[in-house]
Amino acid sequence: MSQRKSRVEKLPSPKFEEEKEDFFNEFSEIDSKIKNSESEQPPEAKQHAVKKNMVTRIKTGFSIFGAFMLINLMGHFYCALFVYAIQIGIFREIINLKRNYIREKPIKITLYILWYVFLASTAFIFFWYFSDKLYFTYSPTIQYILRYKTTIFFSLYTIGFLAFVLSLKMGYIRYQIRLFIETHLVILIAVGTSGAMMTIYEGQIWWIASAGAVILNDVCAYQVGVVYGRTKLIDLSPKKTVEGFIGGLFGTFIVIRIVS
Secondary structure, eight states: OHHHHHHHHTSOOOSSOOOOSOTTHHHHHHHHHHHHHHHHSOHHHHHHHHHHHHHHHHHHHHHHHHHHHHHHHHOHHHHHHHHHHHHHHHHHHHHHTTOOHHHHGGGHHHHHHHHHHHHHHHHHHHHHHTHHHHTTOOOHHHHHHHHTHHHHHHHHHHHHHHHHHHHOOTTTHHHHHHHHHHHHHHHHHHHHHHHHHHHHHHOHHHHHHHHHHHHHHHHHHHHHHHHHOOSBOOSSSTTOBHHHHHHHHHHHHHHHHHHO
């Protein structure tokens, strides 16, 4: 009996622990490390780092702006394709926001299923928005998809949902369901951003104006945040400040009003 008790006592603890309730706990640790490293730097080094960061941002901004203008010159279709690429990037960023790569090894199939659900849903949105324009194509495959698009994509989504349910595994269910919910949140975002594809065909000026507003917001928020930023906005991005957020908001409104 004593040997059995000792064996029971030596049993390892459960392999998987409950996730901590603090969603941004790892970001707060990173924030504290950044603060400690910044406090150790002399004022001259800080000013040099700020100037270097500003030069890097200017170079990166001009290169991104040049690529953006090139896509605009290529035409409406490539602008719409660029919007779809942004949707895929948003999905990838949100999924990677709180990923646990160690826990994903036994359930790697779940990530592929979520990508399948996302791509099938966004493809339905694409055919939904562009059905009027695609009716003029002579491809029998596209004509068949347009005729039965609701049935086809509903069946594809159902297959993905059943595959997700079958992929649920004890010890990982909470993590898998969280990823599934995040996937649908991005799909809801994609519904709104896909409307920009149709706006592009109404006139590229609206597409350029909306993108310009985002660029102006980032520039104004950064400049105001560097000069006046004191109050941290969110733990997810330690460098963002409330002052920068307000400056970006009002700066965008003022500049867009003058330009329009």
